[in-house]
Amino acid sequence: MNEQGRELNWDDQIENDSPEFVVLPEGDYDFEVIDFERARHNGSEKLPPCNKAIVHIKVQGPEGIAVIKHNLYLHSTTEGLLCAFFTAIGQRKKGEKISMNWNAVIGSVGRAKIGIRKWKKDDGSELTFNEIKKFYEPEDGPQSSKKGFEAGRF
Numbered sequence: 001m002n003e004q005g006r007e008l009n010w011d012d013q014i015e016n017d018s019p020e021f022v023v024l025p026e027g028d029y030d031f032e033v034i035d036f037e038r039a040r041h042n043g044s045e046k047l048p049p050c051n052k053a054i055v056h057i058k059v060q061g062p063e064g065i066a067v068i069k070h071n072l073y074l075h076s077t078t079e080g081l082l083c084a085f086f087t088a089i090g091q092r093k094k095g096e097k098i099s100m101n102w103n104a105v106i107g108s109v110g111r112a113k114i115g116i117r118k119w120k121k122d123d124g125s126e127l128t129f130n131e132i133k134k135f136y137e138p139e140d141g142p143q144s145s146k147k148g149f150e151a152g153r154f
Contacts, residue, residue, distance in 0.1 A: 023128050024061040026115050028136070033089065033108045034058045034067070041073055050075040053102065055085075057132065059114060068114070070132045088112065088135035111136040 008014070035056040043049040051074040059066045072082055082100065086092040089108035091101055113134040119127045 022061070022064040022066045023116060024059060024063055024066045024114055024130055027113070028111060029059045029061060029114050030109065030111050031057045031059045031068075033105050036102065036105050038102075041071075047073060047075060047077065053105075055105065057112070059112075059130070066114075066130050068130050068132060084135040087137050090138050094137060110138060 033055050037054040037056075039052050039054050041047060041050050041052045053072040053074070055070050055072060057068045057070055059068060072078075072085055074082070083092065083094075086098060086100060087094055088110035089105065090110070091104065091108070092098045112132050113136070115131050115133040117129055117131045119129070121127060
């Protein structure tokens, strides 16, 4: 799924209204990774310039579907956060050394603690949105929403 869409021409027809923005209550939710982007972090007070992955995480709640964009920084100081993500989606077991397989990230599922974050814009108005607070270790087996062949299963 490509969340970024495509460029429109000046004379293209349009019809799709914006989906309603949903903020879910804080809590533990199942999620699915529906997209990811390769990007670059330009550096900040806390983290020098480095590559980053922006994962688009779909969470279904009673209020509707929220899509959360979550940054994963590819830097040694954030390695624990990368490990938690890859463990949550079943690509890694706790304590295991792996190579990050970004090609297998889309379609992966897991469980996470979702929080609410408030942000004040320069004009003084406030935005409220969901954020990932923590990724949970799966109870067992790889996490994928893609149904494939399973021996002995019909």
